Amino acid sequence: MVANRLPVDSRTLPDGATEWVTSPGGLVTAMESVMRTVDSGAWVGWGGSPGEAPEPFEADGMSLYPVRLDQQDVERYYEGFSNATLWPLYHDVIVDPEFHRTWWDSYVTANRRFARAAGAVASKGGTIWVHDYQLQLVPRMIRDDRTDVRIGFFNHIPFPSVELFSQLPKRNQMLRGLLGSDLVGFQRESDAQNFLGAVRKLLGYQVDGQVISVPGLGAAPVREVLVQTFPISIDSEAVSALTEDAEVRERAVQLRRDLGDPHKVVLGVDRLDYTKGIRHRLKAWGELLNDGSIDPHDTVMIQVATPSRERVEAYRQLRDEVELTVGRINGDHAPIGRPAVSYQHRSFDRRDMTALFMAADVVLVTALRDGMNLVAKEYVASRPDLRGVLVLSEFAGAADELRAAVMVNPHDIDELKSAILRALAMPEEEQEDAMRSLRHQVMENDVQAWAHDFLQHLEQSGDPAYGTRPTVRLAGDDSTDPEAFDQALEDFSDVPRILIASDFDGVLAPIVDDRDAVQPDPRALSTLRELSELPGVAVALVSGRALEDLDSHTTMPSSVVLVGSHGAEVGALPPWMQSEVLDSAALSMTPEKEDLLRSITENLRRIARAHPGVEVETKPSAAVLHTRNAKGRGSLNATDSALEYAVTLPDVTVTPGKEVVEFSVVHTSKGAAIDALARASAADAWLYLGDDVTDESVFARLGDRDVGIKVGEGDTAAGYRVAGTDEVAAALKRLSELRRES
Template identity: 50%
Template sequence: MPPQDGATADFVVVANRLPVDSVTHPDGSHEWVPSPGGLVAALSPVLAQHHGCWVGWPGTTDDSLSLEPFRTDSGILLHPVSLSAADYAEFYEGFSNATLWPLYHDLIVQPIYQRSWWSAYRQVNLRFAEEVAKVASPHATVWVQDYQLQLLPGILRQLRPDLRIGFFLHIPFPAADLFRQLPWREEIVRGLLGADVIGFHLPSYANNFLTLSRQISGAAGSHTGQPDELTVYGKAQIRKPDAAIVAPDGRRVQVAAFPISIDLSSLGHPTAEDISAIRRKLGNPDTIMLGVDRLDYTKGILQRLQAFEQLLEHETLDPDQTVLVQIATPSRERIKQYQQERARVEEAVGRINGRFGKLGQPVVHYLHRSLPKAELAACYAAADIMLVTAFKDGMNLVAKEFAAMHPDGSGALVLSEFAGAAEELSHAHLCNPHDLESVKRAIFNAVYSLSHQPEDAGRRMQALYQQVHTHDVNLWANSFLSFLTDHSQGGMS
């Protein structure tokens, strides 16, 4: 299918969501407001340089809103893909987040395998691919993002064989034995193999995919290279032979690891007064612990609250001098498992405050909403200990944002060993979130190091800061795109 008449682009980013939010003003007027994140910040210069296009769903099923393509102030073309309420329920809430999400996070909850959801997933991926085929210039570079669009590379390869296609998975990729539960496993693998390069956060995720590709008969041609030959691009400077799969059409599909990171410039610079103001609001405690998560069952929020409660109960922590701030951003609130997780978390918050709080002095400060970036940055800077206790996480950028806000070496990070960030942030206090004693021990060690071993605590935090400072989101994006250019035919020059 050749590009259609109208604006086309040499570089196309495809994601489930456009980087904008719909805002309706009191007078009834409507506006699209930018919602920049790390990915947007990293790719915006490339999109602007190449008159690029971002294809995605605008986040609304309201048919009354205009869904015509439009340009941002920097000249980036935003190309909306419409989703109906049924699409949202079956493609997004259903197959993407009640089937794939729990499967890819090691079955923390049981995935639901429903054929109507799979049908919707296929249809929406086809719709996205058709829109990309319209806007991509001849030999353009297309970068597909994340688990909602895993069929898109294969469909697009059939529609537009001239394109250079990259795919990046922003969540973990499970062990082959788990993935093979999926009734549509061959179709997903064939879809991914439409790309020239498939990127993962960690070598272990890439190895899981390579193992899977060998096990699924008829889905993936032959495998070349050994998993231990994977290079971590954007991290390792020595380039070794790359692992690849020979797809059924004879193309060599490269598989590599590219650890994502954060946009340092977007965090801002809280002032000393900003930090002091937060500590005053919290009663000027000796120790402020902070959790910042989507309210998701993979994040281990309930387990960290239970660990905190037991440390208070055993008088390891002083409730008069310690507070925990938990920011839990609303997420997928129509899905049953998320509703249940919210109820359990909020019950635990109430119980802990009932047991250990005082009038006007809760020991847990709980916010079920997102914070503006500047206020969140001030919270990071004010906190003494960051708690990241995810059962499974592709990377976890919150841990990196906290480290970035402590250039003076203050603070400590408690980090799940099952978060992808643990491979890079090895100087954190690592814990097993499935083991409450391990979580308690890591929290205690972080508190003890700050109060009794400040030099060691400072060295740890400086190491975390340096890692994040030298490996930012721009390095990640440039590493992937350079690798894609080197390992495919055609595409932008």
């Protein structure tokens, strides 16, 4: 667990000693019970006080690892960028966000500190779960150092629309930070869709349903990140069990007695935050009293406003406004000896909070924007008597689940007033029906189920079915044992129906500066022709080159399938191949895509003109920036310019390779092409030879009987490695011999 706060805060006692008390906030409330059930878990977070962090310690059965934040970090990273920039922006700009570059610098520094602490604690192959908006750079930072761990991120607050998120300076860095995760979770479906839209529009990454393809750089393969909705919940059984405690039950009775035994008690419980709609709620309550719709002798409102971020100006201003409004309402309407609004600006422990929920006839949750709002669920869990009414804002995440509540638009004061009156007048039978439905939802879907669901999806994110990053089977220049390699070829040759496929440049032909002057190895081409004539053998060349270009350099017979442009172009097929399989996967150009491609080509040519030696190649569905012949630092600068341009293209697949960056207006990959070819040829297994980053999409799909051969150096998901084109020709010759013998 990596969160901004530990589940406990340090408190200095009068004698100078330090004690640890439970931290405030919904995240701690939700996760504390989860962490107690983990066999081997650690919680990394800030202890709540600026200065040096204490040594790791145990508390309530949890291993806690404090992270240091100094006073400047608290002011700039936490109060500044997190709570005066991100929080208002992510909550629909209810107040104006502030942007300061020094705050961003501190945010980066603090995130790196959390990332290093988590990376040092996590065991090899472990799982790291990062939480909330304060730590959105942490997943990428962890991944840069720890490629062996699974990383999940859960956002507890809303994620804004693309239009609002686009206002954020450093927005792309924020998205890339989150995409260091294997799984990104949100409270509501709308939040997940907003995030996917931001990635698509601002980064230009391919989004297929809930899966984002994150292009790898250098030798890194394409990673796929799953985006999912996981509505958080509470420890429902623990809350419900408190209602059976005799002291808690007596406390609930005493609370009503202290209020003068009113006929109805209405309760609001919130952090003192402008997103919670407290001002709207008080305005509605004041108008109901002014209208005479509510008699303050019969009905009392309790407003609990837990102190929050009181060093931030917007929160100080909010407190002044709320307290002024409460004072005005009480001055105008409170009977002698009884408030019209009992205002409590302090924290309550769980037992007292449960007593408050048991004492309340109506609970108002009127958030203007909220990730979930666990108060709504805590109230439901506190009412096993099936009494009470929940008035719930449609802008709270809980509204997606708690449909039996009285739904309200808190921005509409008249509607809010009507909802309060309806709740106060609701018959007991109707209360029971609604509360029974609400309790079924809350009790069946508790925080344990939420955490289990998230962690199960995170665990499965390593499964090829979820399209996660391929395993690095060979690192650097690790060579393959010759005997093991020969045995693999021998085993493969015995498979009844096989597909043999290969990349072209760097595999069948050495890389040259002039792409038009390429000279494929005649031995390799001759062997592939021979293999294509053998029974049960299908042969294909799968290249990033355009189909016409590939054909002119190979002059292969019709028995060899040519696939160009990373799968976007497919040549003639042998009559025995199931052409409809490939046809169904064909990606045609549209007039809109042709216009887009022309625009991309012109922009890449503009980049090329600024960097001598850089060239632009055009294909039927793609444009490619080639930087191999660039002068000086031109290759790096041109590549950076191309990738910066790529973030403006929401529907374009951008694939960096060896001194190339390809912009494709249709979503293609060599891996998808091999899948289609294997199905079309009814192959029982396939063998593929490749040398580039783009070939990793093939190696990522290796099955138990398939053979992946990396040509040259670099980390790869292939199981075997050969040095160059000479070794490729020898391997194909050996395979031909074995197949003829079988």
